[in-house]
Amino acid sequence: MTPYRLRVDQPIDLEAALCGGQAFRWVQEGDGWFIGVLDNNVVRLRAVKDGVEVESAPDGPEALALALADYLRLDDDLPAIHRGLSADAQVSAAIRKYPGLRLLRQDPWECLVSFICSSNSSIRQIGRTLERMAHAYGESRRLGALERHTFPSPERLASVGETGLRALGAGFRAEYIAAAAQMVASGGLDVAGLRLRPYNEARAALLGVPGVGPKVAECVLLFSMDKLDAFPVDRWVRRALEEWYGVRRLKPPELRAWALERFGPYAGYANQYLFHHRRLAV
């Protein structure tokens, strides 16, 4: 079959965006293809000259194009954002090196679980744990010979419980995930709805979830809730801030204030460039 071609007039680096520590379930085939699960579909993507080639099932790629454009945040004018951040030498260098690195607009529930899993773990390990959850408790979807699984619902993970999650290798995060699933399944937390709430309110709600501290909350806000001024500080960003800016021992609220002052309303984009650049700088 010939893939559908989604026209894109924005810079886009699929590897940096999909496999750079925002999302964890994309797998890279050879020759530029990426396979993942999006909107209940197995999706296969490849960047071409003026856009992205798309295959998907069970819905065809035409039907999925809108969801894909949403996921890739093609509504962000990246060149304009770059211009706004270009005054900073370090961010500017990172932009020159990874000009197509974009933020994603992920599903809030999967994003929440992903970053609960991220604590004291590694990108590869997070992906393995999430993939085991999906394989064990998600629904099968096929694209030709490819099989992937949807991410399990809050109801499903709530019924799996801590013991079942530990069996999947989630470790000490198992009880947090189980509790989070319980909160969402019972209606105590409307994760999807938080995208429409203001930053402060959404952040406070996330901090009420077990396993969610300041860093994880910022990640979920940035990668799934349209809060582009969120500023998660992990080990790599901390190193970048210390080595490149001389910023040390600031508490999370002070760090974000510093970032907003320095980078402005797209501080979250600056954050992702710094993270990516510092992490891949040997």
Added chain:
DNA sequence: TCCTCTCCTTGCTT
């Protein structure tokens, strides 16, 4: 109230 320290799963690396 705020700060600091330790512990927590797993698995790869040195």
Added chain:
DNA sequence: AAAGCAAGGAGAG
């Protein structure tokens, strides 16, 4: 082979 490290958070003191 023991220790360090990985997109941190909770609880104790």
